[in-house]
Amino acid sequence: MKKITILGSTGSVGTQTLDILSHEPDRYQVEGLAAGNNLQLLIEQANQFKPKSVCLSTKALAEEAAPHLPQGTKVLYGNEGLIEIAADNEADTVVTAIVGSRGLQATLAAIDAGKHIGLANKETLVTAGHIVMQRAFDKGVSILPIDSEHSAIFQCLNGERRSDVNRITLTASGGSFRDRTRAELEGVTVAEALNHPNWSMGAKITIDSATMANKGLEVIEAHWLFGLPYNQIDVLIHPESIIHSYVEFVDHSIIAQLGMPDMRVPIQYALTYPERRPTPTERLQLAKLSTLHFREMDFDRYPCLRFAYESGQAGQSAPTVYNAANETAVARFLASEITFLEIESVIETVLNKHQLVDVPDVEAIAEVDAWARREAASV
């Protein structure tokens, strides 16, 4: 019986993780479920999966939930509650499905407690990759990728020697505006930006996909997960999201991972690795697909991807700034405070203002993150 805690159980990845668990109830036990504000869904999940503890974002929400939870459920709240639920129970694996760098402390607490991590929350690796990876190494826990591209690369690398890798390529759908020119991005609406062609995901990542910041975050995530320099990580536009990513080896062989765009496959693989189990997902039947398309990445069309490479290559505190400025800019766009194209100018402005901090520790990262958010809020 595998014991699982899910941070962000009410979101897109969180609900799909629970869907996977519900198909094989004898294999999994849910230890903890942490949500933000979605009280109703958290109550429903708790009554179905009977976790030992749950967590909500505030004390008020926790008190409101308590009478509706199965008897004996421990109710936690806030950041302290999140850290406790991540670390202080019998879970062997913690699925980090919270959005944003606010997931960092809880992820580190889970690692320190010896839990394996099923990592969806890419922002934690972007903001503090050197700390997360070193901590996981020291504790002997695995960081298993849930992000579809990284799961693909992880699968392609199975049994291969790292020294035989020439480069990896992350595929990018191009997002909601993939067929528009930059001029056609003037005045696009939030609703249009939220309409991803292939994936149904949370709001923040869907906007990131449209600006290509998602792929930028993923390039930095791949750098940390697979220990590759940035000049060995490529991005290719592939509108159908069927090839989830691929590895080219020194002999020019390419190994790719393919499948229908359904997050339940990489989520389950992170939970069952190295075993594979059946999933309740549609089979990919290549004969039914007429064509797959590919386009070279255009860094002028997608400056947010360029900023990510520059931040990753600069290292130090630059990725923290990139991530925090992006999170704030996306929140402002979703609140209709800035336009879609202003997301990239906010990020660029904040990055240009930043004085790099050498190898930041957790405290320095928190300070830089807060600084970047303040700056991005007032650009």
Ligand SMILES: NC(=O)C1=CN([C@@H]2O[C@H](COP(=O)(O)OP(=O)(O)OC[C@H]3O[C@@H](n4cnc5c(N)ncnc54)[C@H](OP(=O)(O)O)[C@@H]3O)[C@@H](O)[C@H]2O)C=CC1
């Ligand atoms: N969705 C996808 O297909 C993919 C997502 N990812 C990554 O996975 C992560 C989650 O994405 P996604 O599921 O789309 O996001 P969603 O917005 O759908 O879900 C986010 C989750 O985080 C919870 N949350 C927000 N704030 C807090 C808080 N303060 N304390 C505790 N929980 C909080 C939300 O709770 P509530 O709703 O209750 O407020 C919700 O459960 C992101 O890092 C994303 O980049 C990666 C690959 C694919």
Ligand SMILES: CC(=O)[C@@H](O)[C@H](O)COP(=O)(O)O
């Ligand atoms: C499903 C997943 O992993 C997302 O990160 C997805 O990749 C987003 O699609 P884009 O390729 O449009 O960024």
Ligand SMILES: [Mn+2]
């Ligand atoms: Mn992805």
